[in-house]
């Protein structure tokens with residue numbers, strides 16, 4: 001699904017990504033862990049075609065990232081730190097707008113269903129600018145999945161969510177996994193990473209320092225490996 005070879009990203013004379021080699025298969029759910037400033041969000045932005053790599057080669061579903069940006073954008077749902085929603089629009093208006101961008105059918109009904117799924121039916125027509133952070137994140141999740149993308153790129157998706165919304169998000173991720181969706185999730189939350197993902201990647205200083213499968217859902221294993229790689233503690 002994703003093939004990354006010798007990817008680098010430089011900005012302001014600083015090397016943010018220093019040679020990433022990574023191969024992710026269709027249907028994998030992968031967590032990306034690493035300290036602040038490691039380059040995790042930058043990697044996701046490159047994959048979402050928001051910023052250009054400085055060197056290296058990336059293909060998504062066989063499409064070259066540099067040449068097929070529109071095709072790749074349609075294939076993915078990207079949930080960044082910022083919500084990408086229009087403040088003065090309601091959830092319904094936002095979802096209908098983004099649904100139309102992707103050319104999906106029955107967009108109004110689908111939007112209403114999604115707002116219900118994220119538990120905000122009561123606020124269907126309220127402008128998003130009046131929403132709390134967690135409510136915005138719920139609608140942002142709905143926006144990211146409205147076109148049922150085969151690839152999900154999630155940047156700290158659990159941040160700001162209450163327990164109910166965490167359950168909604170996790171159900172979305174797991175039910176999309178059942179449909180064969182590939183998910184790449186940046187997170188600082190080891191518990192969510194362990195519960196949801198079948199593979200863990202640790203990034204430090206723009207490089208992958210560990211990459212392992214989670215055969216058993218052991219939180220200890222993840223935090224031990226993280227401490228070893230990131231903090232140098234064994």
Ligand SMILES: Nc1ncnc2c1ncn2[C@@H]1O[C@H](COP(=O)(O)OP(=O)(O)OP(=O)(O)O)[C@@H](O)[C@H]1O
Nearest residue numbers: 011012014016034035036037038039040041042043
């Ligand atoms: N446009 C830019 N210009 C210059 N430096 C940048 C730019 N974008 C990011 N950086 C730098 O690149 C480094 C990696 O940033 P990035 O946002 O990818 O980190 P991160 O791993 O997502 O961190 P966090 O866990 O805090 O979200 C940081 O040092 C940041 O200051």
Ligand SMILES: [Mg+2]
Nearest residue numbers: 040041042155
């Ligand atoms: Mg980040």
